[in-house]
Amino acid sequence: MKFRTMGLIVKEQSIGEQDKLVYALTATNGIIKAFVRGAKNIKNQKCAATSLLTYSRLTVYKGRESYIIGDAIPERIFSKLRGDVVKTCLAQYFCELAITICPREQNAEEFLKLILNSLYLLSENKRSAKLIKPCLEMRLASLAGYMPDLRMCRVCGEYSCDNMLFLPKSGAIECAECHHENGEMKILLNPSSLTALRHTIYADDNKLFSFALPESDLDVLNEASENYLKYMFEKDFSTLNFYKTIS
Incomplete structure (x- = not known):
């Protein structure tokens, strides 16, 4: 069966002297693993079109x-990303997220659009990496059916307070007064970081990246999103670990 689609190359590896095996996040079929004959020949148009971080027809x-x-x-x-080691490493983490979270054998247009927007903002310095990353992490998880419940304290129903605790393993929040220590990981959220975390999953798509936070609150937001994905997908992302060592 033959079909045409748009796709972002999220992983590539050499097969012999001339060929490649790539993973592509496609609009129509989600993540596919495909062979590309002759793609290592620089004179072949498929060489550039099937390189990592290239969006192709x-x-x-x-x-x-x-x-x-x-x-x-x-x-x-996304050539500008390739010229910056730190951004390249973060983009590779985005690719690992895509391979782990995005669907296979089904439409993935929303996932593709989200990752392309994230790469564009990162490439063009439209938003900081510390803002783009948690937005992508939480929205990807939500699109895949792993949306946490951040509406209110799961015990008393309180919507907002000075000290709210996010529980990454449970995907829920509790106010400090209701929380009983049980060994589960918890992340303290002030009103600003709580609002931002809610924004990453509840905001309209066109407003997802449209907010600002102090640096300290961005650090908390990143801690929350990283640990949520770690628990939900039961995976320690190697590209994230490497990115954190050099950023």
Whole structure:
């Protein structure tokens, strides 16, 4: 079966001297793993079009057990990211998130749009990395069906207080007065960081990245989002660990 789709290359690896195996986040089929013949030849158009962090128009052939990319035309190459080591590492983390969280064999247009927007904002310095990252993490998880319940304290129903605790393992919040120590990880949220965490999952798509926080509150927001994904997907993201060592 042959189909055409738009896709972002989120992983690539060499196969022999001329070919590549890539993972692409596609609009129509989610994450696919596909072979690309001759893609290591720099004279071949597919070389650039199937490189990491390239958004391309793909012609894909689906076999019984694998996909083959027959043709690829680059639409956008995030070249500015490649010139910055720290941004490249963060972008690779975004790619690992895509492979882990985004669906397979089904429409993933919302996921693709979210990751492309995140890469664009990072590439063009439109927003800080500390703001983009938790927005992407929490919204990706929510799109995949892992939305936490941040509406109110799960015990008393309090909507807001000076000290609210986020419980990443449970995906819930409790006010300090209701919380009983049980060994579960907790992250203290002040009113600003609580509002921001809610914003990452409840805001309209076109307003997702439209807020500002002090640096200290951004640190708390990142701690909350990182640990939430770690518990929900039971994974220690290697690209995130490396990014944190150099950022």
